[in-house]
Amino acid sequence: MKPRPKDELTQQLWQDYRAGAPSALAQLMQLHYTDLFHWGMRLCPEREIVKDCIQELFLSLWQIHATIGEVENVRAYLLKSLKTKLLRELSKQHNHLYELNDEYDFDVLFSPDMRMIEDEYEVYQLKRLEQVLDQLPQRQKELIYLRFYQDLSYDQIAETMQIGRQSLYNLLQKALSSLRKHWQVGLNLLLLAMWVR
Amino acid sequence: MKKYEEYTALDFVKDDSFRDWVRGKGRDESFWMHFLQQHPEKKADIRQAELLIRAMNVAPESLSEKEVRQEVSQFLEKITKSSDQNVAVSTRFWWQRPWYRLAAMIALVIVASGTWWIMNKNQKTELNSSFLPLSNSLAETVNETEGSLMLTLDDGSTVKLSPHSRLKYAPKFTGEIREVFLTGEALFEVVKKKEPFLVQTGKLTTKVLGTIFTVRAYESDNRVTVQVRSGKVSVYSNDKKTPTTMTTTKGVILTANQAAVFEEKEKQLSKTLVVEPIVLRPEVIINHFSYDETPLSQVLKQLEQAYGIHFQFDNESLKNCKITATLSNESLYDKLHLLCKITGATYEIVDGQIIFDAQGCI
Numbered sequence: 271m272k273p274r275p276k277d278e279l280t281q282q283l284w285q286d287y288r289a290g291a292p293s294a295l296a297q298l299m300q301l302h303y304t305d306l307f308h309w310g311m312r313l314c315p316e317r318e319i320v321k322d323c324i325q326e327l328f329l330s331l332w333q334i335h336a337t338i339g340e341v342e343n344v345r346a347y348l349l350k351s352l353k354t355k356l357l358r359e360l361s362k363q364h365n366h367l368y369e370l371n372d373e374y375d376f377d378v379l380f381s382p383d384m385r386m387i388e389d390e391y392e393v394y395q396l397k398r399l400e401q402v403l404d405q406l407p408q409r410q411k412e413l414i415y416l417r418f419y420q421d422l423s424y425d426q427i428a429e430t431m432q433i434g435r436q437s438l439y440n441l442l443q444k445a446l447s448s449l450r451k452h453w454q455v456g457l458n459l460l461l462l463a464m465w466v467r
Numbered sequence: 468m469k470k471y472e473e474y475t476a477l478d479f480v481k482d483d484s485f486r487d488w489v490r491g492k493g494r495d496e497s498f499w500m501h502f503l504q505q506h507p508e509k510k511a512d513i514r515q516a517e518l519l520i521r522a523m524n525v526a527p528e529s530l531s532e533k534e535v536r537q538e539v540s541q542f543l544e545k546i547t548k549s550s551d552q553n554v555a556v557s558t559r560f561w562w563q564r565p566w567y568r569l570a571a572m573i574a575l576v577i578v579a580s581g582t583w584w585i586m587n588k589n590q591k592t593e594l595n596s597s598f599l600p601l602s603n604s605l606a607e608t609v610n611e612t613e614g615s616l617m618l619t620l621d622d623g624s625t626v627k628l629s630p631h632s633r634l635k636y637a638p639k640f641t642g643e644i645r646e647v648f649l650t651g652e653a654l655f656e657v658v659k660k661k662e663p664f665l666v667q668t669g670k671l672t673t674k675v676l677g678t679i680f681t682v683r684a685y686e687s688d689n690r691v692t693v694q695v696r697s698g699k700v701s702v703y704s705n706d707k708k709t710p711t712t713m714t715t716t717k718g719v720i721l722t723a724n725q726a727a728v729f730e731e732k733e734k735q736l737s738k739t740l741v742v743e744p745i746v747l748r749p750e751v752i753i754n755h756f757s758y759d760e761t762p763l764s765q766v767l768k769q770l771e772q773a774y775g776i777h778f779q780f781d782n783e784s785l786k787n788c789k790i791t792a793t794l795s796n797e798s799l800y801d802k803l804h805l806l807c808k809i810t811g812a813t814y815e816i817v818d819g820q821i822i823f824d825a826q827g828c829i
Binding site for chain 1: 545
């Protein structure tokens with residue numbers, strides 16, 4: 271994966287975009303495209319719809335360039351805006367209103383990084399964890415995805431998911447405790463395995 | 468300073484520096500290696516945290532650079548066209564078109580001058596750190612592509628310049644030394660000559676008579692590494708603050724498969740091994756690394772000869788260790804890892820040597 275653009279660069283481009291430079295917004299689009307696309311595909315599996323929504327997102331950003339304010343976290347702002355757009359688009363298509371706090375679909379498949387892992391037991395543990403992760407409720411998966419794949423801070427996640435810090439914290443604790451529960455099982459198994467050996 | 472000693476597996480998972488390290492893109496490689504050595508009691512927690520991070524991995528979407536470019540240019544086309552439409556529909560915004568154009572031009576200048584400023588900054592640091600005043604006659608090659616760039620210097624030496632790297636050199640070498648200035652990474656294949664060949668990277672000077680080696684000195688890395696593939700190289704720090712103690716010196720001599728790392732923060736120069744040691748003497752491997760009840764000490768001796776790396780081990784404690792295995796093309800570290808697993812031993816790299824520690828086999 272390519273390294274993400276530095277925050278200072280993104281901020282500078284945002285300022286230039288607000289000052290009316292189309293090339294600055296185009297550059298912002300280019301720099302964030304891969305992340306936005308990946309995120310969009312989690313919410314909607316149709317490539318073309320995701321691409322269209324990204325186009326629309328930037329077109330509407332361009333329309334309001336003269337009035338839009340400062341944005342502290344451009345990346346989180348873009349992720350959040352794309353999500354709003356996509357959910358609206360899906361609402362239209364499915365004739366059902368999805369809202370940000372609603373049970374919309376979030377599809378992520380965790381694929382453990384098995385490089386350089388030879389130990390059979392560790393492979394087993396990774397596969398087990400993969401199962402646990404895949405069975406988590408969607409919002410918890412979304413949180414883990416934003417934290418681990420998109421590398422967002424907790425503040426940025428709260429903004430992207432449009433929930434308060436406290437709700438985010440509760441969600442995180444839930445996710446971690448169900449991981450911990452299954453991880454403990456793994457630990458005991460490890461001890462048992464060593465004992466038997 | 469974070470209290471990593473008190474961290475649980477889950478605390479490690481949440482730590483940015485740790486996560487970067489696990490994913491192999493961290494800047495704190497030596498910190499975590501050191502921490503692991505200092506806190507063996509944390510090993511289990513760290514391993515769990517590592518597995519958890521690995522488990523959280525998500526595969527990327529297939530999306531080509533070309534697709535992204537297409538989308539972006541489609542977008543640019545649309546917004547420039549829409550401004551045309553505005554002009555057509557309403558004359559009230561007659562000024563909009565030239566304004567957009569002007570804005571686009573301004574943005575271009577900003578981008579270009581930004582790059583120019585960064586380049587200037589680099590030049591300045593190079594000027595400050597090099598020994599000789601840079602004359603205007605130096606040629607400069609900047610590799611802005613995503614692939615490597617081959618250069619042939621005046622003396623016939625070749626340089627494979629990595630992406631986003633820059634090399635300054637005299638079009639014609641004259642005088643007592645052959646000197647080049649590097650920012651970024653390059654693999655040098657130096658032709659043997661009377662005049663020494665010097666690679667300047669600000670803090671570190673690498674001096675050779677004729678050899679193949681890689682110097683890595685990206686400004687963002689906070690460290691300079693020199694990896695030697697063949698021949699002999701001497702590396703020394705130009706930094707006056709580098710302490711001269713038993714373990715760190717101002718200069719080290721490297722032979723094939725050895726490397727030197729200069730940490731900018733600690734101002735320390737230390738000797739280690741290259742990331743991927745290569746077999747220097749293939750003729751040693753007559754058995755193709757295939758062993759049948761072979762004493763471990765004999766296996767290690769063979770690796771020592773093949774890779775030209777010095778191994779330290781206690782003959783007495785290895786006495787009963789016998790190896791039956793067939794090794795193949797895996798890296799030296801994978802081979803060592805395997806040997807350790809079979810015999811319950813451990814190894815570490817100290818000062819460009821491998822110290823192999825076995826508790827003894829039954």
